[in-house]
Amino acid sequence: MKKIYFFICINILIFNLLQAQIKIGVGGGIHQASIAEKNNLQGWDLNYKNYFSPSTGFHAGVFAEIPIDKKGNFAVLPSLQYTNKGRKFARSYDSTKSFNSDTSSILSSWKTSYVELPVNLIYKLPITQKVNFIIGAGGYVSYLLNGKTSYDIYNASGEHQSYNDKLAYGDQVKTYNKIDYGINAVAGLDFNDRILFTINYSKGLADFYKADYDASFKHQTIGATAVVWLTKSKTAKTKAAAQDSDGDGVPDKIDQCSDESGTIASNGCPDKDSDGIPDKEDKCPDVAGLNKYGGCPAPDKDKDGVPDDEDKCPDIAGSAKYAGCEIPDTDKDGVNDEEDSCPGIVGLPKYNGCPAPDTDKDGINDDEDKCPSKPGTKDNKGCPVIEKNMVDEINKAAKNILFDVNSDNIKATSYPALDRIADIMLNNTALKLDIEGHTDNTGSIRHNQVLSGKRALAIKMYLVKKGVSHERMTASGFGSEHPIADNNTEAGRAKNRRVAFKVTY
Incomplete structure (x- = not known):
């Protein structure tokens, strides 16, 4: 209560x-x-x-x-x-x-x-x-x-x-x-x-x-x-005390146009453009203007807000700061000098008028460089060329990685191959490694997808334990989606049960 x-x-x-x-x-x-x-x-x-x-x-x-x-x-x-x-x-x-x-x-x-x-x-x-x-x-x-x-x-x-x-x-x-x-x-x-x-x-x-x-x-x-x-209500009392026939907020006793809604500034008369000049005296009743122009705006041919009698460039829209002229663009790069951080050098709008940076100084700007912090070649999109013998060595190691049957448990005979891959990654800290698990088409699609993913993840965790950062590696399982041989033969299925590595920067 x-x-x-x-x-x-x-x-x-x-x-x-x-x-x-x-x-x-x-x-x-x-x-x-x-x-x-x-x-x-x-x-x-x-x-x-x-x-x-x-x-x-x-x-x-x-x-x-x-x-x-x-x-x-x-x-x-x-x-x-x-x-x-x-x-x-x-x-x-x-x-x-x-x-x-x-x-x-x-x-x-x-x-x-x-x-x-x-x-x-x-x-x-x-x-x-x-x-x-x-x-x-x-x-x-x-x-x-x-x-x-x-x-x-x-x-x-x-x-x-x-x-x-x-x-x-x-x-x-x-x-x-x-x-x-x-x-x-x-x-x-x-x-x-x-x-x-x-x-x-x-x-x-x-x-x-x-x-x-x-x-x-x-x-x-x-x-x-x-x-x-x-x-x-107070509203009702106010209505009784102050009659306002046209409802414009100006009492009838001081409203010069009591039968037309107007404004206080124009003594209760209509003023559509709100310039303080009643419409009946305004030569431009729909556009705000000045008394000196009979209620019309000052002439402005280029519509830049600077009256023609003050505009040094009356035919080109500009700004008041430059007396009606455009803001200059010294280097002609489309970025005016007020917004251009490099007004004397041609640049890009996204870099405030400066050229695109080239962090690794390899002649390929960062916008086009896939390895902006490591010098590379134009043919390799700014990244260093990965040595062929390194790729061959990693692919060779991949063929020696084996698992227990129907399991993601890595066989001990695979450790030397994995250790070699770890050494390559630790000695080349800019490299990134994509680990892919693949299976043949034996068993259900769901089972193969899960098993291949677990095997790829097992390899990644092994390399992490050897000191390779997990952020440099990805592990993906593709099941039987990408065969490299005929799944209708045992030899083909054996080739399809594999681990593949892709080395990138």
């Missing part, structure tokens, strides 16, 4: 602080409440769903209207209400089923009571001088006060049993959440700023009940509300 009192006090305080700007009223109404339940129970649609029906409830509380624009067409409509929600269940059984189950009918209801805070953004459309049509939407949050479920069971012999259970709250199954929230929609009529009548709809977004089966439970209501306003 302390939380409820605190909740109410905070809202009353807010209402009092805003009292000079809002309308306050009291109201209430009736509604039809239902529960949108979704679940995976067998037979739900046939045996249960169609026997539920809405429950009639009521709501009542304090309402407010807070205008958010000068004309009062848009407003926030909050309220603090007591409301009840729920649903009903009723089912009767035919004589045969009643005889077998000893139950002829079941009546039950599910009722919950909340303190609810709906807040809607509304638009007020004048229909007559004293009647406004309103429409809006928003959200709500509510706090559960109490609730109960009741059951009435009648058997075939006419006996009647009745049960009433209070709702349990908490985080366990078969309990209810204290907090619920959702969305609202309202539409209605406001009569003479005194009486408000609305049709309202709400739908919960949160599950308010935790069942012992997989399900969701969300409240729904549709109803009608009547509100009696106890005070007029």
Whole structure:
């Protein structure tokens, strides 16, 4: 209860602080409440769903209207209400089923009571001088006060049993959440700023009940509300005190064009280009200008923002800094001198006007150099040429790498070959190594893919233990995707079961 009192006090305080700007009223109404339940129970649609029906409830509380624009067409409509929600269940059984189950009918209801805070953004459309049509939407949050479920069971012999259970709250199954929230929609009529009548709809977004089966439970209501306003808004008082027929913010008593919407700067007369010169005196009413040109802009043939009488290059768009001329580009590289870090050398925009760098000084700029930190040749795209005898030695070692049957365990006879590959990698620290595992087509595709990958990874881990950085190596398994011989012969399958290495920079 302390939380409820605190909740109410905070809202009353807010209402009092805003009292000079809002309308306050009291109201209430009736509604039809239902529960949108979704679940995976067998037979739900046939045996249960169609026997539920809405429950009639009521709501009542304090309402407010807070205008958010000068004309009062848009407003926030909050309220603090007591409301009840729920649903009903009723089912009767035919004589045969009643005889077998000893139950002829079941009546039950599910009722919950909340303190609810709906807040809607509304638009007020004048229909007559004293009647406004309103429409809006928003959200709500509510706090559960109490609730109960009741059951009435009648058997075939006419006996009647009745049960009433209070709702349990908490985080366990078969309990209810204290907090619920959702969305609202309202539409209605406001009569003479005194009486408000609305049709309202709400739908919960949160599950308010935790069942012992997989399900969701969300409240729904549709109803009608009547509100009696106890005070007029500040907007209404202001309208009465300061008449502004054209709604331009300039009171009629000082508005030189009271029947046309205008601006304060032009004494209430229209000024489409907002240059402070009323349209009726402006020779260029659609373009902001100056008094000296009768409301037209100063001439500017090249449209660079520098008037022709100040522009040294009146036919070429430039900048004010250079008296209407273009920013110079001394080296003619397309990057003007203000943005060019190398204004005397032809360069590229991505390097702020400087040439592309060549870190390894091999005559191939870094943009085209695949090995920008190691001198190389143009034919090898900036990378050093890998010696043929080194590649041959690695390929020879690959042929001597063997595994246990159907396993990624490396045979000990393969260690010398792997040690030689490790020596080559440790002595050539710029090299990178791609390790590929391949199989024949014996067995499933999935098995071969996994096995080849594990074998490639086993080789990589062996070389890592020998001191080769894992960042310099990749391990990939291709299964039987890339055969180099005929898989229909044993000799061909033997060639296809292999490890391959690719050396790159």
